[in-house]
Amino acid sequence: MNQSENNFESLRRLLALKRHEIPPPGYFDDFPSQVLSRIRAGEADVPGAIADRLFAEAPWLLNFFRVFEAKPAFVGAFACTLCLLLLFGIVYAGRPEATPKTALLAAMTQSAVPLADATAPVLTPSPGQTGLMISTNPVLSLEPVALPFGQQNPLAQPVSVSFPIPSN
Amino acid sequence: MAEPAARRDLESRAPADEEALVRRVRRGDLEAYDELVRRYQERIYATIYHMTSNHEDANDLAQESFIKAFQALKTFKGGSSFYTWLYRIAVNKTINFLKQRKNRIHMSLNDLDFNAEHDPDLVAFVSDKTPRREAGLAELQEKLNAAMLKLSEPHRLVVVLHDVQGLSHDEIAKIMDCNIGTVRSRLFYARQQLQGYLSDYLKPT
Numbered sequence: 532m533n534q535s536e537n538n539f540e541s542l543r544r545l546l547a548l549k550r551h552e553i554p555p556p557g558y559f560d561d562f563p564s565q566v567l568s569r570i571r572a573g574e575a576d577v578p579g580a581i582a583d584r585l586f587a588e589a590p591w592l593l594n595f596f597r598v599f600e601a602k603p604a605f606v607g608a609f610a611c612t613l614c615l616l617l618l619f620g621i622v623y624a625g626r627p628e629a630t631p632k633t634a635l636l637a638a639m640t641q642s643a644v645p646l647a648d649a650t651a652p653v654l655t656p657s658p659g660q661t662g663l664m665i666s667t668n669p670v671l672s673l674e675p676v677a678l679p680f681g682q683q684n685p686l687a688q689p690v691s692v693s694f695p696i697p698s699n
Numbered sequence: 700m701a702e703p704a705a706r707r708d709l710e711s712r713a714p715a716d717e718e719a720l721v722r723r724v725r726r727g728d729l730e731a732y733d734e735l736v737r738r739y740q741e742r743i744y745a746t747i748y749h750m751t752s753n754h755e756d757a758n759d760l761a762q763e764s765f766i767k768a769f770q771a772l773k774t775f776k777g778g779s780s781f782y783t784w785l786y787r788i789a790v791n792k793t794i795n796f797l798k799q800r801k802n803r804i805h806m807s808l809n810d811l812d813f814n815a816e817h818d819p820d821l822v823a824f825v826s827d828k829t830p831r832r833e834a835g836l837a838e839l840q841e842k843l844n845a846a847m848l849k850l851s852e853p854h855r856l857v858v859v860l861h862d863v864q865g866l867s868h869d870e871i872a873k874i875m876d877c878n879i880g881t882v883r884s885r886l887f888y889a890r891q892q893l894q895g896y897l898s899d900y901l902k903p904t
Contacts, residue, residue, distance in 0.1 A: 539890045541901045544820040546862045546893075548840055549749055551815035552808060554758075562744070563736040566765045567729055586791065590876055593791065600798055 721781050724772055736765050739782060742864065743789045749859040750793050750852070752844040753807040760796055764789035779873060786874045794852045804848055811836060824900060839900060846896035854889035861886055 586593040599606050723731035743764060748757035768785050775784055815821055815836055825836055847855055856875065860866045861882075868886075872879045894901065 539894065542890055542894050542897070543862055545824060545839070545843060545897065545901060546858070547818070548811070548815065548821055548824075548836070548843055549859075549863045551811045551818070551821075552748070552840065553812045554744065554748070554754060554809050558758075559737075559740055559744075562740050562761070563733050566736050566762050567733055569762060569766055570729065570732075570769055590787075590791070593795075597798075 717781055718777075721772065721775070721777075724769065732769055735781070739785060740765075743785065746786070746859060746864060747789055747793050748809065749847070749863050750855060751797065752848055753805060754809050755807055756796070760793055761789065764792050767792065783870070783873050787876070790856060790874060794856070797852050806841070806844055806848070808840060808844060811840060842897065842900060846893055849896055850889055850892055854885050854892065857882055857885040858889045858893065862890075 599609070717735075720731045720735055724735065740761065744757055744761040747760045747764070748754060751757050751760070764785070768788050771788070775781070821836065821839075824839060847858070850858065853875070857871060860871045860874065861868070866874075868879045868882045871882045875882065
């Protein structure tokens with residue numbers, strides 16, 4: 532390294548010129564007061580302060596983002612990985628899980644029908660009843676509610692409520 | 700600007716009262732922070748200025764660095780000296796700024812001090828013996844800054860910290876969060892690059 536130091540001696544002497552570059556006279560007299568006045572003015576909450584603090588706390592995160600800035604290919608590779616993960620998720624979610632879902636649906640159907648029979652009043656008007664009968668039809672069909680990616684929600688159950696209105 | 704020799708072994712020469720000042724600042728004592736700013740303002744400003752070659756940018760970034768350090772002081776664990784930690788903040792801020800600015804470079808150079816004209820080393824560069832003897836110090840300053848700006852940020856930073864600021868390889872490694880070997884290789888490469896850019900102005904050794 533000493534040999535290389537000697538090789539660059541001329542350059543180092545030229546670089547000494549940089550040390551003679553000085554800011555305007557009195558600049559450093561005012562500098563601390565400017566910093567403190569900005570602190571007092573509450574610049575702590577400027578946008579980006581949180582990100583700056585995060586980067587100061589976790590320099591590896593900054594280096595991670597710098598890789599993207601320096602090499603756009605990394606951005607493409609990262610985006611492709613994310614897309615593949617998303618596709619995998621969609622495909623995996625669409626796969627039929629026959630046994631557990633069928634059993635659950637069967638259990639749900641058996642329990643739902645008697646419940647509906649017990650709670651839903653008979654809508655046939657009695658001979659003494661006049662007036663309107665208002666019945667809200669089931670909003671949902673008896674089919675389980677479909678979710679995105681072909682899934683079905685076994686927990687969603689159809690609701691049917693009827694209110695008999697007595698005649699005057 | 701202080702002499703490089705005076706900047707060596709900053710960690711060991713850190714005043715004993717620095718920790719006390721930091722503790723006072725953590726309790727919200729702005730007078731103590733005023734003292735810390737006065738203590739390090741020239742070095743922080745100079746580093747940023749030599750990285751950007753722009754006084755206005757260096758002024759903004761230096762102020763923001765001190766403000767950010769004040770805000771983040773509660774998270775300062777004392778693993779390194781306050782000075783090294785402050786330097787790291789300033790360097791990261793400057794590199795982020797330069798990356799955002801990319802090629803929109805605008806130099807706004809400070810004037811040379813009176814001593815530059817009497818520095819024998821520098822006078823030799825503008826004497827009759829140089830290949831470009833018509834070059835004055837101001838032109839040399841502009842060419843030197845332009846050449847510096849051609850370097851990548853990490854290479855420029857190593858040159859600034861070592862050859863201009865006079866920091867040791869060890870201190871630079873701590874500031875840049877890399878090992879000493881990386882610092883040395885970057886310094887070698889950066890000097891090679893600069894030598895190529897400034898070959899017309901360098902005297903043959």
